[in-house]
Amino acid sequence: MTNRKDRTILDNWKTTGELATFILAQEGLQSLDDWGGKEVVREILPEKYQANFDMVQPDLINTILKEKNRRSASAFVKNIMEYADWANQELDSGKLACYHYFPISVEIMLSMGMVPICYEVVCGLNSALYTTGTEEGIDRIEADGYPDHLCSTQKGTAGYLLMGLTPKPDLLIKTATPCDASNKLYEWTAHKFKAPLVTMETPYYRNERGLNYMLTEIKEMIKQLEKITGNILSEEKLRSYCLHGNEATNYILKIQELKKKTPCPDTGWHRPADTIFMTQIGTPMGARYFKELYEEVKERADKGLGVIPEGKKERRAVYGYTWEAYDLPLFDWLEEEHGVTYICDTLTYLSPDVGLVDTTNMETMLKGLAWRTMQMPMGRQSMGFSDIWINDFVNIIKAYKANALILGGHVSCKHYWALNKLLSDKVKEETGVPTLRFEMDMFDKRFTPPAELRRIMEEFFTTL
Amino acid sequence: MKALEELMSLPDRRENPYLKDWKADGGRVVGFPCGYVPEEIIQAAGLFPYRMEARGTKETGLADIYLSRFNCTFARCLLQTALAGEYDFLDGFCLLNGCDQIRRLYEIWEKHLTTDYLFMVTVPHAINDSGFAWYREEISNFKEQLAHKFGVRCSEQDLRQAIRLYNESRSLIEELYELRKAEEIPISGSEVTSILLSAGIMPRERFNQLLKEALDEIRRKPKITDYKARVMVGGSALDNPQLIEIIEGLGGMVVTDSLCFGSRHFLNPIEEEGDPLEAIAKRYYYHNPCPRMMGEFENRLRFTEEMARGANVDGIILQKIVFCDGHAVESPMLAEELEPQNIPVMVLEREHMISDVGRIKTRIEAFMERIARR
Numbered sequence: 001m002t003n004r005k006d007r008t009i010l011d012n013w014k015t016t017g018e019l020a021t022f023i024l025a026q027e028g029l030q031s032l033d034d035w036g037g038k039e040v041v042r043e044i045l046p047e048k049y050q051a052n053f054d055m056v057q058p059d060l061i062n063t064i065l066k067e068k069n070r071r072s073a074s075a076f077v078k079n080i081m082e083y084a085d086w087a088n089q090e091l092d093s094g095k096l097a098c099y100h101y102f103p104i105s106v107e108i109m110l111s112m113g114m115v116p117i118c119y120e121v122v123c124g125l126n127s128a129l130y131t132t133g134t135e136e137g138i139d140r141i142e143a144d145g146y147p148d149h150l151c152s153t154q155k156g157t158a159g160y161l162l163m164g165l166t167p168k169p170d171l172l173i174k175t176a177t178p179c180d181a182s183n184k185l186y187e188w189t190a191h192k193f194k195a196p197l198v199t200m201e202t203p204y205y206r207n208e209r210g211l212n213y214m215l216t217e218i219k220e221m222i223k224q225l226e227k228i229t230g231n232i233l234s235e236e237k238l239r240s241y242c243l244h245g246n247e248a249t250n251y252i253l254k255i256q257e258l259k260k261k262t263p264c265p266d267t268g269w270h271r272p273a274d275t276i277f278m279t280q281i282g283t284p285m286g287a288r289y290f291k292e293l294y295e296e297v298k299e300r301a302d303k304g305l306g307v308i309p310e311g312k313k314e315r316r317a318v319y320g321y322t323w324e325a326y327d328l329p330l331f332d333w334l335e336e337e338h339g340v341t342y343i344c345d346t347l348t349y350l351s352p353d354v355g356l357v358d359t360t361n362m363e364t365m366l367k368g369l370a371w372r373t374m375q376m377p378m379g380r381q382s383m384g385f386s387d388i389w390i391n392d393f394v395n396i397i398k399a400y401k402a403n404a405l406i407l408g409g410h411v412s413c414k415h416y417w418a419l420n421k422l423l424s425d426k427v428k429e430e431t432g433v434p435t436l437r438f439e440m441d442m443f444d445k446r447f448t449p450p451a452e453l454r455r456i457m458e459e460f461f462t463t464l
Numbered sequence: 465m466k467a468l469e470e471l472m473s474l475p476d477r478r479e480n481p482y483l484k485d486w487k488a489d490g491g492r493v494v495g496f497p498c499g500y501v502p503e504e505i506i507q508a509a510g511l512f513p514y515r516m517e518a519r520g521t522k523e524t525g526l527a528d529i530y531l532s533r534f535n536c537t538f539a540r541c542l543l544q545t546a547l548a549g550e551y552d553f554l555d556g557f558c559l560l561n562g563c564d565q566i567r568r569l570y571e572i573w574e575k576h577l578t579t580d581y582l583f584m585v586t587v588p589h590a591i592n593d594s595g596f597a598w599y600r601e602e603i604s605n606f607k608e609q610l611a612h613k614f615g616v617r618c619s620e621q622d623l624r625q626a627i628r629l630y631n632e633s634r635s636l637i638e639e640l641y642e643l644r645k646a647e648e649i650p651i652s653g654s655e656v657t658s659i660l661l662s663a664g665i666m667p668r669e670r671f672n673q674l675l676k677e678a679l680d681e682i683r684r685k686p687k688i689t690d691y692k693a694r695v696m697v698g699g700s701a702l703d704n705p706q707l708i709e710i711i712e713g714l715g716g717m718v719v720t721d722s723l724c725f726g727s728r729h730f731l732n733p734i735e736e737e738g739d740p741l742e743a744i745a746k747r748y749y750y751h752n753p754c755p756r757m758m759g760e761f762e763n764r765l766r767f768t769e770e771m772a773r774g775a776n777v778d779g780i781i782l783q784k785i786v787f788c789d790g791h792a793v794e795s796p797m798l799a800e801e802l803e804p805q806n807i808p809v810m811v812l813e814r815e816h817m818i819s820d821v822g823r824i825k826t827r828i829e830a831f832m833e834r835i836a837r838r
Binding site for chain 2: 144176181185186188197205216220385386390411413415419422439
């Protein structure tokens with residue numbers, strides 16, 4: 001363990017988690033200004049946190065310090081800290097670093113003794129936490145001739161791999177959905193770092209034929225993983241992880257039900273974090289995060305409380321595509337300034353079709369995981385016909401009594417850009433709800449900077 | 465009109481007489497935009513398999529209502545062509561999940577165009593046994609749907625005949641590629657591109673007949689010897705000889721390719737023995753893969769290298785349409801591997817409609833200076 005450069009990102013996350021825990025523990029602190037501003041706070045902090053504090057977005061600190069956001073913030077930072085710590089220890093013990101696409105079940109990887117590192121989370125979390133975001137990773141790979149129209153979701157991490165800031169992959173697992181860009185960048189990673197790429201096809205059709213095919217693919221993936229790792233998939237271990245997965249799934253579905261209430265009892269700032277922790281479905285950490293969110297949301301719902309200032313009229317926004325990772329405070333600002341609550345988006349909405357994994361035996365578990373993989377956010381919307389994406393959001397808008405559809409178009413998402421008009425047309429036709437469409441990059445703030453995002457949102461919600 | 469001239473001029477003619485006659489005789493046409501659609505099945509059903517392209521489309525105003533500036537201009541031009549009514553002659557349209565942008569045309573087409581029948585054939589992204597079984601079932605379903613919707617027969621015998629017909633094309637086209645391997649070349653790359661485009665837009669029996677005659681004409685043609693460098697072209701869908709003309713106008717001679725409108729589509733025959741559907745599935749699923757296939761980079765690299773070495777090229781131009789993600793990653797990867805093997809590579813970004821000719825010429829001129837042998 002002489003060279004820990006490749007743990008830089010994991011170590012940063014851990015320190016950020018500790019720093020945020022320290023700050024959240026300060027009684028009565030509601031914003032950095034309470035202590036005299038960022039520069040003053042830096043001096044008060046223990047020295048070991050100061051460098052990390054310089055990296056963290058000040059607006060994010062102010063957001064998590066708000067009373068209504070503290071509980072979800074604690075859950076958030078606890079998970080970052082715990083994951084980074086766990087991953088470091090497991091890698092130190094010689095376990096294999098398995099980079100995987102985000103909707104893929106980690107239950108299987110964990111049961112086979114691997115360390116799952118979600119490729120997309122490496123980039124996403126950095127974008128969310130730090131002022132420098134993930135742009136240096138993006139720039140690094142673009143410098144090698146890979147163009148700006150490829151998805152930053154993978155480019156950020158690919159760049160970090162080239163910079164040696166995150167562990168080299170021992171293997172990669174990728175579903176064939178959602179897109180060519182992600183498929184190709186996983187292939188690039190496997191080639192560049194000479195790591196095996198295990199691919200898993202996702203069928204176009206969500207029917208029995210599709211499910212059986214997905215199941216075959218999962219079984220084939222397991223065979224390949226057994227060969228690569230030398231470990232055999234244990235039924236007992238898989239069951240225990242599936243139970244954690246079911247617990248998390250249950251909480252997510254319950255939170256979604258509670259959000260149908262008016263006023264919406266859930267805060268919006270952590271929605272990108274929800275996506276990140278959906279990659280932990282199947283771990284105790286994932287279950288705990290969603291349990292804590294659920295308890296908070298339920299408490300508010302039971303009391304009939306919302307998350308917008310008293311006296312403001314609630315406008316319920318559905319994000320028919322996605323959030324901007326680099327600006328989590330935006331969603332808090334929308335609540336505070338415009339009374340806009342965040343119902344859901346494609347990356348956090350879990351269709352109730354997902355169901356729970358039947359843990360009776362190996363076959364039922366694998367079938368359940370196959371089905372869940374087909375239903376996970378992004379996979380569900382992009383693996384087949386556009387109708388699934390479009391109809392889901394028409395139904396969501398109706399079920400949640402939404403007032404606005406927000407379509408922030410991630411610039412590199414060819415799927416989105418080929419169906420956004422159909423989606424907004426159908427929503428207008430069936431619900432009369434207006435759509436705000438604009439261009440952005442989920443992780444690269446240079447495309448639509450936070451100030452510009454606010455201007456676009458303000459303009460729309462002022463005239464809504 | 466001589467056969468060669470007929471084949472070379474057809475793609476640029478305003479009216480396609482073969483299509484006109486076919487329709488006048490009550491024939492029906494099924495279009496497809498990608499090389500993973502097995503034409504033999506359409507042919508066996510007595511329909512006209514029409515390889516769709518969007519050559520000559522100058523703007524995308526209609527298409528951009530549904531697509532955007534972040535989608536590739538091949539998909540946008542194809543949709544533009546259709547929305548402008550130029551594909552109104554289609555009775556059926558077979559799409560597939562070849563790439564994200566092409567597959568998303570399905571729903572737009574369904575809602576905003578009037579083609580009688582739409583089909584979707586899905587191709588797995590990884591080459592393995594379960595993927596093959598899936599694809600085989602997909603094309604079997606496609607065959608059944610064609611027969612059912614058009615009320616036609618598509619028997620094993622019909623499939624065998626279609627395979628023989630298309631294999632004949634493949635063999636003739638292989639001859640064409642062989643002729644270009646010579647130091648003194650009887651036909652330019654842009655002329656070959658036009659011939660191959662003709663294959664997709666005329667009845668195949670007639671194409672084979674004309675190509676046979678054209679090959680004799682080509683052999684008798686004066687040889688081209690005054691080129692500066694032998695060039696291979698690869699990359700995104702190229703349905704237009706214009707780019708090849710630019711390369712050849714600057715002294716390059718395009719002698720081979722790894723294009724889906726070229727060698728990747730027309731080489732590799734289908735086995736004529738055994739179950740014909742199985743044989744068709746094998747050919748289309750396992751043939752030199754498109755970058756959309758995952759985990760196949762080594763095979764594509766090998767294929768590119770073999771084609772380059774086989775035609776003794778001095779350099780490769782990998783042209784990619786902006787927003788084509790498959791080739792955007794593949795091209796620099798190939799360049800990185802081929803350059804150390806003394807195969808110079810230029811990665812050239814372009815739009816489907818080649819408009820910024822000045823920039824393209826400057827880049828190609830610079831590449832020519834690098835690779836010129838004389």
